[in-house]
Amino acid sequence: MVTSLFQFLAAEGGEATEHAIEFGHKAGNVFVEHAWIVLALPFIATILIGAIGKRLPKGGSEVGILAMGVASVWSVGLLITNFIGSARVETTYQSFDWFPFGNGLSVGFGLQLDGLTAVMFVVVCTISLMVNIYSTSYMHGDSRFTWYFTVLNLFSGSMLLLVAAPNLLQMLMGWELVGICSYLLIGFWWEKRENSDAAIKAVITTRIGDVGFIIGVFVLFVAAGNTFDIQTIIERAEAGEISMFTLTAGCLLLFAGAAGKSAQFPLYVWLPDAMAGPTPASSLIHAATMVTAGIFMIARLFPIFEISEVAMNTIAIIAVITMLMSALLAMVQEDIKRVLAYSTISQLAYMFAALGVGAGNAAIFHLYTHAWFKALLFQGAGSLIHAVHSNNMGDMGGMKKYMPKTYWTFAAGTLALAGIFPFAGFWSKDEILTEAFNFGTEPGRGLVEGVNHGASSDWVALLVYGGGVLTAFLTAFYMSRLFVRVFHGEFHGHGKPHESPKLITGPLMFLGIMSVLAGLVGMPWWKEGFGTWIAVGGELHVADANVVLIGISLLAAGSGLALGNKLYASHPAVDPLKKLGWFHTLLVNKYYLDDFYMAAIIRPIRDRVSKAMYWVNNNVLDGAVNGAAAATRALGRGVYKQVDQRLIDGAVNGMGIGAKATSGRVRFLQTGNVQRYAALLFVGVILLAVLFTRF
């Protein structure tokens, strides 16, 4: 049998890591054994596109499509293997020693392969494939076409690296790579000032959270006894070897990172501005890579978070605040991509809320369904923007007539996002609400053997439920506002829009089908379904259906859709939401949060601290630097004169003169008289003989 690369490397690398190579019953399965291919392909594609992409007939896009195509097939194979395997939670590790440090410690590099990883692989690879295909048409003729594909594939690869990480250090590496790729894509058209500003804003805002993440990683590293290995940290935390305070601090710091990456209050401000990038890149950022990183990280470390009630409550409360705030903001946006961006923030908050109440499976289920329909909605928006050359919903209208394929797929995405039966979003949203309700109303449900296992307090769970239902209503409302304004009524733009080419509608249709069907794997009646595939925190659990709760959430979504339709069907010239008065103004100004950051943080830092630092720089630091330079020059001159010219040159010349003088005398020994040479030879022999015999 062919040895897998990791097996080979582990064998070569000497000592294996703590969890190296436990192939278990899944050995022999070609998908599992060579799972590293999924991880390697995007990076190989990145290098190939970067190196020779410009010389290829399609500018490198074919490499990306091929690589992501194979990776998608492979990851689906992995998911199916995991699904039909008898022990679903069983984890396969394939790793080799990356580098050793300290006293016999070492950091591994490789794959932690379980249901969660497999699901994330499928989501990342498939959506990346769709984005690659879509972009060949969308980005056609762009001056940096090849560079775009290079970054796009590196982005997917980084996310896969993060998802596969068996230790926190590799996760951190993926985390940072994802950040830098998002920066490159958001600021892709950097010639326009706003775009590069948006890229910088994204990087700085997420960085604030990342600082917390890095500190959190090291808190856990130290607390768990100098190990980055996720499984070991979880085991030690569950064994109670980490004090509650340290654990809570570590979890909250990690959550700060997640809140930055996954755009939660108060760090969500970067995501709406991240629309500056190309639309397919936004689609990738919002659906598969980047923003899902925070959710995934918490799901991966779920057993640790579950121990700390404070951390869980914090996550849930922040999530409720975020979901309502951003859903309200989505109602007043005019830019179609901004509506979707706020919607993403709100849906991410849904996932965090689910994590916060201890429903990890429901959170990842929502991540999975949301990925399909949010990728679809963004690509649909891209198709519209492509046709009317404007992001503004006011410039659209009546698009149903012109773009039937975009219309039907967008309709599927809208219904999925609104959570209408039986579209994908319905199942996952409903599972979250059901779990939240159950946790809130059944006291002691989260208690296992008297220890709070898996959960926030009851009132927090109920808060999540209430916020969730309200958000479902708001979501349905703003989506129907968007949908009706864009697709119905009269066209307000210029020219005659036409349907997008097949390379754009193809991915739309695939994602449309997924938006309808993807949720079925997680139906509450199927006890072998999605929840048992991923088993976040080791819980093989699928929530039971509750008809009353389903009725309430459907009612909320339906009334939201109806209200949106009623208000906007007549295409009023003035937005009816203006009647809300000051609240509308507040929303249009984004709660003045950006202005607050500007006034409270950026201006003081820029105008005062930066000015002071500039003075210090000019006077103190530059003085020191200049002084050092002058001193160095003086020293150099002295050294040249004294040391180089006198000492070293003197030594060299002295040797020459010495040799000359000596040889002038000694050369007279060479007389040309052979007999004198012979005499000297004999004298030498005698001397040597005496020397050897006497001493």
Place this chain on the structure above:
Amino acid sequence: MNLAWLLTFGAFLFSVGIYGVLARKNAVLVLMSIELMLNAVNINLVGFNAWFADQTASGQIFSLFIIAVAAAEVGVGLAIVLLIFRRRKTIAVDEVDLLKW
């Protein structure tokens, strides 16, 4: 037989050779003196060979080699001396001293 006699004889022969090499002006005599020194070595080798009753007779074999080398050496040496005499009309070694400083 007494080894001391042999060694004493060898040493005497060697000393005569050294004297010849250092003191004689005639190049042919210098070459002959070198032969004396080589033969003194031969005597030592053969003497030690007999004294140790060496079954392999390595002393005798070495002296045969030395005789062969000495013959070759004399051949080359006499040829040089002949050429010097043709050019300079002398074979006095102290007059052939151009190869200096």
